[in-house]
Amino acid sequence: MIIAIDGPAAAGKGTLARRLADELGCAYLDTGSLYRAVAVMVLRAGADPEDAVAAAEAARNLDRSILGSAELRTGEAGAAASKVAAIPEVRAALTDFQRGFATTPPDGATGAILDGRDIGTVICPDADRKLFVTASVEARAERRFKELQERGEAAIYARVLQDMRERDARDAGRSDAPMVQADDAVLIDTSSMTPDEAFAVALEVIKGTD
Template identity: 65%
Template sequence: MIVAIDGPAGAGKGTLAKSLAAHLGYPHLDTGALYRATALAVLRAGGDPDDPAAAERAARSLDTAILDSPDLRSAEVGAASSKVAAIPAVRAALLDFQRNFAHRPPGAVLDGRDVGTVVVPEAEAKLFVTASAAVRAQRRHQELQERGEASIYARVLADIEARDARDAGRADAPMRKADDAVEIDTSDLSPSDVFKRALAVIEAAGTS
């Protein structure tokens, strides 16, 4: 079974995906990390994330070992990843990798922005995990502070809203809820509650 989890930044889809993968015994792929890795490769090479040629080169020559880099979660890479993800040639270069991963037996859990709509629209279980921009900004603000990084809530909120607009407004594979996806709003839910709701959806899909 393929489990596709989509949603905006900070909604909790990554935490959910890891928990589900561990419970189901499936491998997990954070598809957003592929774009972060591409962005990091561009930055390390001294390139511009807005440069389509530089971004495509980085995507096509991507070394998956970079996925383990702690730099992947920096604010700079996060902003750059949204830019490279809006470049059609980058998305095309990374699409085959994602699809091959998804179809490995016995199954897989993938999370991102367009997993259920573009990467694997044939996924048996689709979830759209979301939360209000204010809640997501507060989570990110707290995460940055706990890591010892300087953070201003208003700036984090502005960044979240700008990223949402880019992700939903890009011409190629915009972020949206698949017609057959089940939406889970995590604004007022604990990770445990989100997991239970998601697992119920997956179990129902497995018996349908």
């Protein structure tokens, strides 16, 4: 089984996807971490995340050893990831990796769960189940603000909210694989949901019959 979970930043899709993977015995891939890794590589090199040549080079030579690095979870990495993700050459370089993970899950897993922005529309359009997890931009900004504070990073809510709006606009407005809800995806709005409530809804959708 292939499960595609898409949606904007801080909607809760990553937490949901990991929990579903544990519940269902599926392999999990946070595709956003791939773009964050590319972004971090570009930043480490002192290049501009909007430099298509530098970003594509990083994507083609992705350093998988940094995929679990805490550096990927910083606000700077997130903002830069949104910029490199808008570059077609970067997306092309990472597409095969994502599709390979979905069709041949590692470690003998019974299926794969991928979360990102274009999983159900581009990477795995034939996924068995598709979810589009979202929330109001204010709710998502509040979650990200608290997350940054808990990590000890200086953050101002108004700035986080503005960054979130700009990131949404980039993700939805890019010409290559924009973030949109797939026609056959089930919408889950987590604005007023607890993680447990979102999990229950998602699990019901996944276990439902066609």
